[in-house]
Amino acid sequence: MAFAFGSLTLHSNTFYLTITTPTPISLNLFRTNNVMFCGRNSLSSSHQRCSIPTIVCSSSNKPSPSSQISSTAKIRSEVLSPFRSVRMFFYIAFIASAGLGGLIATTQLIGALANSSRASEIPDTLKNLGIDLGAVSLFAFLYFQENKSKNAQVARLSREENLSNLKLRVDEKRIIPVSSFRGIARLVICAGPASYVTESFKLSEPLTESLLDRGVLVVPFVTDGNSPTLEFEESEELKQLGARRKRLWQLAPVFISEWSEWINQQKKMAGVSSESPVYLSLRLDGRVRGSGVGYPPWNALVAQLPPVKGMWTGLLDGFDGRV
Template identity: 30%
Template sequence: MVAREASARLASSRPAPAARRRALSRLSMAGEEPSKLTDEQMQKMRLREEVENPFRKVRLFFLYSFVASGTVGFLIAALRTIALTQGIDQGQAFPELAQNIGIDLAAIIGSALLIKRDLAAQNSRLVRMEIGAKLAGLKVRTQVESEEATIPLSAFRRQRGRDKRVAIVVGGADAVAASLSTAIPYSDELDRADIVLVPLSQLEEAVGQKHVALPVMLNSWQEWVDTEVATATGQGFDVLRDGFAVILKKNGRVGTRSKGCPPWNVLVGDVQARVAANMDTTNI
């Protein structure tokens, strides 16, 4: 019944084919290079990472010091051991030298492993921040009457005039079409709940839907899509068959990732429950 009603509403809300073609002609899918961060943006991102992890530099300083100290101690102990094997007395017995070498090696290896883990965590965080920054710069076209505009996703962040949670839907044609059709009965509720849907395929089906923002220049989305598809595939998702959704909170960060169609009734109901309980809805 819901599917039939959704199909009827979709059919009735679709513009004429010529109008759809004109609308889609504004959504260029070629000729634009993927967005790249400027040096200033990269510097700000690194500064933000350092602010959020203020003790990393101190920790790395001590770890590098342990490696340097252990290396010096190892070389001294190794040279004394070689001298001892040549019959030159260095004032230390072989067992003591062997113990010193073992301690120095353990300190070097342990500190090196901790450094590697720390740097890997830093790089992983920087990669996530870079992907997030690029995602914020990807553009969509809103379809609300009198407010149609091409804007970056960052414009939906709170206190920027268009506070919205963004539900990005990725998948095969059937999966995305299902997400679009199941969202139609909740169009008004999604709008009141500050949720906007961004499908990355089946754009013709989405033209004219006020709760949908159409992605502009799809090839510029490719890097982000590739990353998310790799993550979903690694978790055992059949991306083409089931699809998945990534929901961005109003602060621009990823809130949830879900397999299949987003649970529109749950998303809308959660906001309605928060409003009824006088709870905050600006940080969800």
Template identity: 65%
Template sequence: MFFYLAFMASAGLGSLIALTQLIPALGNPARAAGAAETLKGLGIDVAAVSVFAFLYSRDRKASDAQVARLTREENLSRLKMRVGDRVVPVAVSELRGSARLVIVAGPAEFIAESFRRSKPFLKDLMERGVLVLPFPTDGNTPALEFDDSDDIEQEDDAEIRKKSRRLWQLTPVLTAEWAKWLDEQKKMANVTPDSPVYLSLRLDGRVRGSGVGYPPWQAFVAQLPPVKGMWTGLFDGFDGRV
């Protein structure tokens, strides 16, 4: 971007010099022979200024968008939540490297239906380190209950059952701050304030994806690698473009 500015200044100076030469040439027939060459040079300088101004503007917008995205993610990382029955809340940033957070925001009925749709994939989601934060926007408490018909309840491993229940046991703290953050994201994405949405994070805490409607649980299972075994190592967290 520095060189863009330098080239714009150089071309702008060339344009100014060309103009000072062109104006007298147009008024003096004796110097009219060089006017065409001067006009050609002026056109090149103007074109150069236009091209570099476009490139500078494009990179500036991209840089501003990146800074805005990082700022939003940093603000998200400071938001607090409670894990299960723990009294002391934790920040979203404390999940980095250990869990993939999925935020489900909407009316209580929408969250309950999202929960129901996640049931066939609970074990697979658990293996991929997914934790879900339900955020009811209507002030009601969604009914999130496991029943005996769930496949997960038929597992012999009690530890799997326990961890699977924890998938939906995150609770937002200071809900006004969560609501403000979500409203800002919807406004930037041109989404209506009352639209139910989901947002998923990578292991490194960066936003992996978002959308209007129910979270694509099956797609998460298909796309995300397990957090243990052969997938643990140098590239942890790089599980999708931001």
């Protein structure tokens, strides 16, 4: 006959369930989402003695890290807009001051209305009350607009931070995050069916040298599960061009589900259909430079981006958002 003893402990946002059984069992440790299961079973070498196994289950309702705004995004927001907090502080101070003035004007108006001998004060009191109410409305509007802009900027920076944590395969031995390309390359992400990636590959062929001179590297992300046709020249005459083409298209996404989730979030926020092929181009500092539906504008990239080497190195980096 088998029996078990269990206990349930509730602590803050996490509960723990402990089950004890007198019979030896073998358990493995595994984790799924925010739930962890673990077990213990030990045997001595000289005696087949079993310790009573214990199963501990824990679960937490805390949000996953991907849904939280990272501290890095908040710091970058403060760096990009250093005086926003000061403005918001003064807006609150002006709202409080005008609100206090409006309260005083309201009490004066009530007193003037109740006393006919003070009827001459009513026009001035109404004027002061109107000014105070107008000031409260104005600074409240400015505060909420500033706060809305702040939240939008932090959300955008957080999405870019999540993008920087996604992994790319450079070759058979190296897998690195997108953030490793900051200051080195301008990534262009092509996300769509295999036919879309193949056509983007063909359209970029005449501009291979110019794109590489500007530090552009392409990340093809196929959404329909098929393999795109990327043909590289292997003949002796065009071998060098084929090598350059391979370098331009050498990157491959790793952990496809994470890439798919991030791209689908961007489409949803932009109001784009999940089936539409899209492209995203990144600056040298990793921020999103541009995006759109359809094929990447290779000609525009060549025309607008400065070379990463030569006499223009560093001079036009500001136009690309490099800080």
